[in-house]
Amino acid sequence: MNNLEERGHLLTEQINPNSQNLDQLSSLELVELFNAEDAQTLKAIAMAKNELAKTIDLTTAALRKGGRLFYIGAGTSGRLGVLDAAECPPTFCTPPEMVQGIIAGGAAALLRSSEDLEDKLEDGAQAIAQRQITELDVVVGITAGGTTPFVHGAIDAAKGRGATTICISCVPYEQVEIYADVDIRLLSGPEIVAGSTRLKAGTVTKMALNIISTGVMVRLGKVYGNRMVDVAVTNRKLHDRALRIIQDLTDLNRTEAGYLLERSGRRVKLALLMHWTGVEPETGDRLLEEHQGNLRAALNSTIINS
Template identity: 45%
Template structure:
């Protein structure tokens, strides 16, 4: 037996133990089903995901508190994965600047194989432990940074190596897998393991596992930003009005939060350079936009504290 065939056999035996690789007994022959039955089947499988996540909500909450604590000290949130999990991390990271007004360097998605792997598979990228370690070294991580490694299988060499390297640099690490007792979870400070069961199409972990990743990463980024003062009540106030849709949304937000009219909202938003949070503060305190920006900075961006300081 050659070295390559021996390695393939080892991997084959390993993935044979994973729930994410099991054949789904409810759907033994997809082609034998009608389209209506296929649609209903996929929907039924997707409906299982939130219940699986619910079992791990205390773990997710603890992870978010750890991440938010570090980010409040100037740290970054890094997602790292290969294939679909890597793309999920990039998707979540890319939405943070327009939603929360964060710098692109604050929440970052790293994928095995680099930018080219976003659009198409890069052969063997997920097997490179060296690349995983190197990608983390390039980030110059520290104790205020948090790295979430994502792998449905929980065994991806690139991701495990990245988590080990990040942890060695002092970063807080999370191993997010869709199988229990994963090597990824064991390598990290915190294991987040959510079993969603066999896929509708066996082994296609872009389905339920991918949905699980999307939902959980939404939780991590959104709730972390809530903890960092990037929201006010239940609205986005740290977004920047950079296009027609965002300007309209920003004006609606100002009108809703401050109960002002459209003309007042438009004027305040323009004076604040499109920054909704500063415009809200200016309207609610009567301060000029420049002073509102300064007051926000003095209160570390927390709008309720700035409003209180500006009205007393």
């Protein structure tokens, strides 16, 4: 690992030649510049597609064995990890412990800047120990500049416990060495405001996390076609979405879909299985459990056995 104190050479710290006159631009010119620069995030994702795919495969395999996915970072990177983890339970009905976000400074750092807490390797290691990380788990370290001691400490500690380690950064390999099982480099270039990695680096990191978590959940069978059939029906919006999913995939009207949803215990996946196969809730539950919650696999098994 390069000297963590030397950061001026990093891609994320360099001066963007396209924004040298930033303070002289009109509001429209500012928007146009941001739009042009943000286009680089798409290219960065495309260049990292193989590493992202490998991350999805490794994480899916780990979660199928009962492992957990942890995101760990400081500042903006930590907040993005916590955000992605927090969105998994309502979107995919995952237990809260399956995907977790860890940020330097804890919950207070979500609302108030705490960048001074990112400088201790031992704090990252301690965070890993507190969660009792094992060889079944996946730890994704997020550090835009690639040098955050808190993240390096966490990755090293996770490796020592046999966990699968991933690192997401926005600097080239030759600028910072990171020792992780998968090393994802999202090269979106210098920021419009030099060093402000909440901009393009933050955007491209959010994109990568979206791809990772959604890709894993798709592989785990929490999506049927492109419908979130494991949606947690916890409010009126999500209840409406659940009804629309059932209506879209069946010939039922809204009243019939509502009755079916209630019979299934407000579980869309089970409701669809009951409708398509005629099984009772208990049998449907057993079928889904036998096929690790994969609706398509459960359906195919009833066709084969019929």
